[in-house]
Amino acid sequence: MTRPANLSDQPAVEALDAACFPKDTWSSSSWSDEFTRSDRRILVAERGALAGYVVLLVPPLEDEPVDLLRIAVDPAYRRTGVARELLEATLGDRTVLLEVAAGNAAAIGLYAGFGFEEISRRRGYYGGGEDAIIMRRAGEGQ
Numbered sequence: 001m002t003r004p005a006n007l008s009d010q011p012a013v014e015a016l017d018a019a020c021f022p023k024d025t026w027s028s029s030s031w032s033d034e035f036t037r038s039d040r041r042i043l044v045a046e047r048g049a050l051a052g053y054v055v056l057l058v059p060p061l062e063d064e065p066v067d068l069l070r071i072a073v074d075p076a077y078r079r080t081g082v083a084r085e086l087l088e089a090t091l092g093d094r095t096v097l098l099e100v101a102a103g104n105a106a107a108i109g110l111y112a113g114f115g116f117e118e119i120s121r122r123r124g125y126y127g128g129g130e131d132a133i134i135m136r137r138a139g140e141g142q
Protein backbone atom coordinates (compact mmCIF):
# COMPACT_ATOMS: atom_id res chain seq x y z
CA MET A 1 0.00 0.00 0.00
CA THR A 2 1.19 3.51 -0.80
CA ARG A 3 -0.16 6.48 1.15
CA PRO A 4 0.76 10.06 2.14
CA ALA A 5 3.20 10.13 5.04
CA ASN A 6 2.19 11.54 8.40
CA LEU A 7 4.37 12.80 11.23
CA SER A 8 4.38 9.42 12.97
CA ASP A 9 6.22 7.95 9.94
CA GLN A 10 9.22 10.24 10.41
CA PRO A 11 11.35 7.92 12.64
CA ALA A 12 10.95 4.97 10.27
CA VAL A 13 11.62 7.14 7.23
CA GLU A 14 14.77 8.52 8.89
CA ALA A 15 15.99 5.00 9.68
CA LEU A 16 15.41 3.87 6.10
CA ASP A 17 17.13 6.99 4.77
CA ALA A 18 20.22 6.19 6.88
CA ALA A 19 20.25 2.63 5.55
CA CYS A 20 19.80 3.67 1.90
CA PHE A 21 22.00 6.80 1.82
CA PRO A 22 24.78 6.09 4.36
CA LYS A 23 27.03 8.83 2.89
CA ASP A 24 24.28 11.37 2.39
CA THR A 25 21.77 10.78 5.19
CA TRP A 26 19.47 13.73 5.82
CA SER A 27 19.62 14.91 9.45
CA SER A 28 16.65 14.70 11.80
CA SER A 29 16.15 18.45 11.57
CA SER A 30 16.18 18.29 7.76
CA TRP A 31 13.55 15.57 7.90
CA SER A 32 11.44 17.62 10.32
CA ASP A 33 11.60 20.41 7.75
CA GLU A 34 10.61 18.03 4.94
CA PHE A 35 7.67 16.70 6.95
CA THR A 36 6.29 20.15 7.71
CA ARG A 37 6.93 22.29 4.62
CA SER A 38 3.79 23.05 2.68
CA ASP A 39 5.52 22.56 -0.69
CA ARG A 40 6.65 19.02 0.13
CA ARG A 41 4.82 15.82 -0.62
CA ILE A 42 6.01 12.59 1.01
CA LEU A 43 4.53 9.22 0.23
CA VAL A 44 5.38 5.95 1.94
CA ALA A 45 4.96 2.38 0.73
CA GLU A 46 4.15 -0.30 3.26
CA ARG A 47 4.68 -4.02 3.15
CA GLY A 48 3.69 -4.62 6.77
CA ALA A 49 6.52 -2.28 7.78
CA LEU A 50 7.81 0.74 5.92
CA ALA A 51 9.28 -0.44 2.62
CA GLY A 52 9.99 2.82 0.80
CA TYR A 53 9.40 6.53 0.54
CA VAL A 54 9.48 9.34 -1.98
CA VAL A 55 9.90 13.08 -1.35
CA LEU A 56 8.77 15.69 -3.86
CA LEU A 57 9.02 19.46 -3.99
CA VAL A 58 5.74 20.62 -5.48
CA PRO A 59 5.80 24.37 -6.26
CA PRO A 60 2.41 26.01 -5.74
CA LEU A 61 2.43 27.43 -9.27
CA GLU A 62 1.04 24.70 -11.51
CA ASP A 63 3.28 25.54 -14.47
CA GLU A 64 6.51 25.11 -12.47
CA PRO A 65 8.13 21.67 -12.55
CA VAL A 66 7.97 19.30 -9.61
CA ASP A 67 11.35 18.16 -8.22
CA LEU A 68 11.74 14.55 -7.18
CA LEU A 69 14.12 15.04 -4.24
CA ARG A 70 14.51 11.54 -2.86
CA ILE A 71 13.27 8.00 -3.36
CA ALA A 72 14.45 4.88 -1.60
CA VAL A 73 13.35 1.32 -0.98
CA ASP A 74 14.43 -0.99 1.83
CA PRO A 75 17.03 -3.40 0.35
CA ALA A 76 14.88 -6.32 1.57
CA TYR A 77 12.06 -5.23 -0.75
CA ARG A 78 14.01 -4.09 -3.80
CA ARG A 79 13.07 -5.31 -7.23
CA THR A 80 9.55 -6.14 -6.08
CA GLY A 81 7.86 -3.09 -7.56
CA VAL A 82 7.86 -0.80 -4.50
CA ALA A 83 9.51 2.15 -6.26
CA ARG A 84 7.26 1.67 -9.27
CA GLU A 85 4.24 1.79 -6.98
CA LEU A 86 5.52 4.98 -5.33
CA LEU A 87 6.09 6.70 -8.67
CA GLU A 88 2.74 5.59 -10.06
CA ALA A 89 1.09 7.20 -7.03
CA THR A 90 3.21 10.32 -7.38
CA LEU A 91 3.59 11.31 -10.99
CA GLY A 92 0.71 13.35 -12.29
CA ASP A 93 0.47 15.49 -15.38
CA ARG A 94 3.09 18.04 -14.26
CA THR A 95 6.65 18.11 -15.54
CA VAL A 96 9.08 16.44 -13.09
CA LEU A 97 12.83 16.98 -12.78
CA LEU A 98 15.36 14.95 -10.83
CA GLU A 99 19.08 14.45 -10.42
CA VAL A 100 20.76 11.06 -10.29
CA ALA A 101 24.34 9.78 -10.12
CA ALA A 102 25.50 8.50 -13.50
CA GLY A 103 26.47 5.15 -11.96
CA ASN A 104 23.10 4.52 -10.31
CA ALA A 105 21.83 1.98 -12.85
CA ALA A 106 18.87 0.90 -10.70
CA ALA A 107 17.50 4.43 -10.36
CA ILE A 108 18.19 5.34 -13.99
CA GLY A 109 16.42 2.15 -15.12
CA LEU A 110 13.47 3.01 -12.90
CA TYR A 111 13.20 6.57 -14.19
CA ALA A 112 13.64 5.58 -17.84
CA GLY A 113 10.71 3.21 -17.44
CA PHE A 114 8.55 6.20 -16.51
CA GLY A 115 9.65 8.23 -19.52
CA PHE A 116 12.33 10.37 -17.85
CA GLU A 117 15.03 11.51 -20.27
CA GLU A 118 18.48 12.97 -19.67
CA ILE A 119 18.48 16.72 -20.34
CA SER A 120 21.88 17.68 -18.94
CA ARG A 121 24.90 16.48 -17.05
CA ARG A 122 27.03 18.02 -14.30
CA ARG A 123 30.51 16.65 -14.85
CA GLY A 124 32.26 15.36 -11.74
CA TYR A 125 29.47 16.71 -9.52
CA TYR A 126 29.68 13.98 -6.89
CA GLY A 127 32.64 13.00 -4.73
CA GLY A 128 34.96 10.67 -6.65
CA GLY A 129 34.27 12.58 -9.85
CA GLU A 130 30.98 10.90 -10.72
CA ASP A 131 28.67 12.86 -13.02
CA ALA A 132 25.19 13.97 -12.01
CA ILE A 133 22.52 13.44 -14.64
CA ILE A 134 19.49 15.73 -14.73
CA MET A 135 16.42 13.90 -16.00
CA ARG A 136 13.05 15.28 -17.01
CA ARG A 137 9.65 13.79 -17.57
CA ALA A 138 7.50 16.14 -19.59
CA GLY A 139 4.07 16.92 -18.27
CA GLU A 140 0.98 16.79 -20.42
CA GLY A 141 1.17 19.31 -23.23
CA GLN A 142 4.75 20.40 -22.33
Ligand SMILES: CC(C)(COP(=O)(O)OP(=O)(O)OC[C@H]1O[C@@H](n2cnc3c(N)ncnc32)[C@H](O)[C@@H]1OP(=O)(O)O)[C@@H](O)C(=O)NCCC(=O)NCCS
Nearest residue numbers: 071072073078079080081082083084100105106107109110
Ligand atom coordinates in the same frame (compact mmCIF):
# COMPACT_ATOMS: atom_id res chain seq x y z
C1 LIG B 1 16.37 2.87 -7.15
C2 LIG B 1 15.42 2.13 -6.20
C3 LIG B 1 14.56 3.19 -5.51
C4 LIG B 1 14.54 1.15 -7.01
O1 LIG B 1 13.58 0.61 -6.10
P1 LIG B 1 12.88 -0.82 -6.37
O2 LIG B 1 11.67 -0.86 -5.50
O3 LIG B 1 13.86 -1.90 -6.22
O4 LIG B 1 12.42 -0.71 -7.90
P2 LIG B 1 11.22 -1.55 -8.58
O5 LIG B 1 11.24 -2.93 -8.05
O6 LIG B 1 9.96 -0.77 -8.46
O7 LIG B 1 11.72 -1.59 -10.09
C5 LIG B 1 11.06 -0.86 -11.13
C6 LIG B 1 11.98 -0.86 -12.33
O8 LIG B 1 13.17 -0.08 -12.06
C7 LIG B 1 14.30 -0.70 -12.74
N1 LIG B 1 15.24 -1.24 -11.76
C8 LIG B 1 15.07 -1.39 -10.44
N2 LIG B 1 16.18 -1.90 -9.87
C9 LIG B 1 17.07 -2.08 -10.87
C10 LIG B 1 18.40 -2.57 -10.90
N3 LIG B 1 19.04 -2.99 -9.80
N4 LIG B 1 19.04 -2.58 -12.11
C11 LIG B 1 18.41 -2.17 -13.23
N5 LIG B 1 17.12 -1.70 -13.26
C12 LIG B 1 16.48 -1.65 -12.08
C13 LIG B 1 13.72 -1.85 -13.56
O9 LIG B 1 13.33 -1.31 -14.81
C14 LIG B 1 12.50 -2.23 -12.73
O10 LIG B 1 11.53 -2.89 -13.45
P3 LIG B 1 11.60 -4.53 -13.57
O11 LIG B 1 11.85 -5.06 -12.19
O12 LIG B 1 10.26 -4.88 -14.12
O13 LIG B 1 12.75 -4.79 -14.48
C15 LIG B 1 16.23 1.30 -5.14
O14 LIG B 1 17.19 0.52 -5.81
C16 LIG B 1 16.90 2.11 -4.06
O15 LIG B 1 16.31 2.45 -3.04
N6 LIG B 1 18.21 2.47 -4.27
C17 LIG B 1 18.95 3.23 -3.27
C18 LIG B 1 18.49 4.65 -3.18
C19 LIG B 1 18.64 5.38 -4.49
O16 LIG B 1 19.63 5.24 -5.19
N7 LIG B 1 17.64 6.23 -4.82
C20 LIG B 1 17.63 7.03 -6.02
C21 LIG B 1 18.44 8.23 -5.83
S1 LIG B 1 18.34 9.29 -7.28
